[in-house]
Amino acid sequence: MLIDSHAHLDMEDFERDREDVLKRAVEAGVEHIVTIGIDLKSSLKARHLARTYARISSSVGCHPHHADDCMASDLERLAVLASEPEVVAWGEIGLDQYRRYSSADAQLRVFRDQLRLADDLHLPVVIHIREAHDVAYPILKGMGKGEKKGVIHCSSGDMDLAVAYMALGYFISIPGTVTYKNAIQIKEVAASIPLGRMLIETDSPYLAPVPQRGKRNEPAYVRDTAMEIARLRKTPFEEVARQTTENARVLFGLPIQGEIGEDAGPSR
Ligand code: NI
Numbered sequence: 481m482l483i484d485s486h487a488h489l490d491m492e493d494f495e496r497d498r499e500d501v502l503k504r505a506v507e508a509g510v511e512h513i514v515t516i517g518i519d520l521k522s523s524l525k526a527r528h529l530a531r532t533y534a535r536i537s538s539s540v541g542c543h544p545h546h547a548d549d550c551m552a553s554d555l556e557r558l559a560v561l562a563s564e565p566e567v568v569a570w571g572e573i574g575l576d577q578y579r580r581y582s583s584a585d586a587q588l589r590v591f592r593d594q595l596r597l598a599d600d601l602h603l604p605v606v607i608h609i610r611e612a613h614d615v616a617y618p619i620l621k622g623m624g625k626g627e628k629k630g631v632i633h634c635s636s637g638d639m640d641l642a643v644a645y646m647a648l649g650y651f652i653s654i655p656g657t658v659t660y661k662n663a664i665q666i667k668e669v670a671a672s673i674p675l676g677r678m679l680i681e682t683d684s685p686y687l688a689p690v691p692q693r694g695k696r697n698e699p700a701y702v703r704d705t706a707m708e709i710a711r712l713r714k715t716p717f718e719e720v721a722r723q724t725t726e727n728a729r730v731l732f733g734l735p736i737q738g739e740i741g742e743d744a745g746p747s748r
Pocket of ligand 1 (some may be wrong): 486488514516572
């Protein structure tokens with residue numbers, strides 16, 4: 481079985497066929513999906529999906545792209561949402577100096593505030609960092625030991641960064657881009673880090689893995705990512721699937737398969 485640790489199922493892209501997407505995920509062996517909030521509106525919808533479907537859990541949070549619009553009152557509402565049982569993580573949060581959709585000041589403020597809130601609520605964090613590791617790493621290091629840590633949602637990081645974040649206690653999540661021929665760094669990370677520190681994700685609807693590249697991504701395709709990781713590591717696919725599933729369960733406190741119903745339909 482597989483767990484897609486990072487998808488955006490709340491998005492428009494899934495409005496027409498979300499049930500079919502979930503069915504295909506189950507057929508591909510995906511037992512659970514964590515759908516990720518990027519602002520208040522998306523977090524509310526993510527939580528709603530997690531309430532509706534037994535195989536979905538959600539995070540809540542304000543993405544660095546939306547930091548300029550993230551008000552203190554939004555964070556208060558997110559904190560209330562975060563104490564719901566369907567919410568298993570805070571994120572995605574972080575810093576993005578590549579796109580710079582929000583000001584650096586706002587990104588920094590909102591990132592720090594949310595790290596503190598997640599820590600208070602004992603929730604793991606889902607971290608997005610792009611071209612801002614020099615700022616983000618010392619902040620995460622300064623959070624100290626003992627809290628629930630989280631996962632570095634890894635689209636571009638190199639091996640040295642992966643090692644540094646793992647030393648702080650974070651998991652590294654490998655996305656579908658690992659299947660791209662020219663993705664040398666991410667292939668190296670996927671081949672080298674301990675399987676015990678690895679999660680896998682789609683980041684649906686973005687960045688579909690080969691052979692679906694260019695199409696809308698969906699959780700079923702996390703299987704292609706796991707297969708590529710197995711190939712790179714010369715490990716059986718089943719071992720990659722088993723260990724990354726176990727890691728996601730531990731980090732997010734997810735139910736063990738069998739404790740939830742077999743159908744992919746609404747749970748309540
Ligand atoms: Ni994402």
